Amino acid sequence: MPISVALSTFGGINGYLFTSSRLCFSGAREGHLPSLLAMIHFKNCTPIPALLVCCTATLFILCVGExxxxxxxxxxxxxxxxxxxxxxxxxxxxxxxxxxxxxxxxxxxxxxxxxxxxxxxxxxxxxxxxxxxxxxxxxxxxxxxxxxxxxxKEKPKCIYDFIACATSVGQKLCYVVFPQIDPTEIDDPSEWTDHSSGRSSFFANS
Structure with missing residues (x-):
């Protein structure tokens, strides 16, 4: 039984590895975190900055001890x-x-x-x-x-300059860009909801 419990933790770790970084990624897309965390690798589509932040936080917690x-x-x-x-x-x-x-x-x-x-x-x-x-x-x-x-919203200009510089450096180091935006995420829900069928009119008309 202890071995089975230990093996089951691998599935939990795998799930947390995906979800924790995606939480940072989604928060950054909503403007609640630095925009660099909302970027993905231009080829592999992996949120590398968000993964690095979660990895750094995990290493810090492990170094604390108890x-x-x-x-x-x-x-x-x-x-x-x-x-x-x-x-x-x-x-x-x-x-x-x-x-x-x-x-x-x-x-x-x-x-x-x-x-x-x-x-x-x-x-x-x-x-x-x-x-x-x-x-x-x-x-x-x-x-x-x-x-x-x-x-x-009205932060000092030096803060915005620092954020822009950090974002530029992060993009160059991680080879990341902003992902394409789904039209259904920026339109008003009433514009892409078909009230008669409950299906998205955006997909229905395409």
Whole structure:
């Protein structure tokens, strides 16, 4: 059994290797992270800058030493984000039911998941309130970073010059460029949603 558990971690590591870098990549595309992280290799289409950032953060954590408490804190943050994501799914299913969705499941699935999530979250808060509280504080540290990096538009010119220089150097070192944008990602959803069939009118007319 221990060997089976150890082998199963390879699948988890493989999944995290893909998802963690794509989170940085998607955040950069939305303007929440430096634009360099939204670039991909011009030939292999790999988000190299995002992968390097995740690799650097991982090496730093490994050098710290004891990471048991940090894993507990981050686990609570991840679990909290899952529930918020499902809540957002239910919100948009109600507010915008006709948006084109490549994958659409019965509402019973997310509702059932949300109920179990709330139950387990309650047990976590009751059994380990300190760990949950510290994890929440760690998550809230991103609020001032958001206001300084994203919300604050009128930054000094020297900051923009530094970002432009770092982006140029990163592009030359990693051979990365901005990816092509899907038209459905920039158009208003009402313009590419076929209300009669629920399919994208963009694909229907092509």
């Amino acid at each position: 990471t048991h408490n940090l894993i507990n804190y981050v686990s609570f943050i991840n679990y909290l984000s899952y529930g918020v994501t499902i809540t957002g799914l239910l919100y948009y299913r109600k507010r915008k039911p006709n948006i084109y969705r490549p994958i659409k499941v019965n509402l019973l699935v997310p509702v059932s998941y949300l109920l179990f999530w709330a139950l387990l979250l309650g047990f976590s808060l009751y059994s380990e309130p300190v760990v949950c509280g510290v994890g929440l504080v760690i998550m809230l540290t991103g609020v001032p970073v958001y206001f300084l990096g994203v919300y604050w």
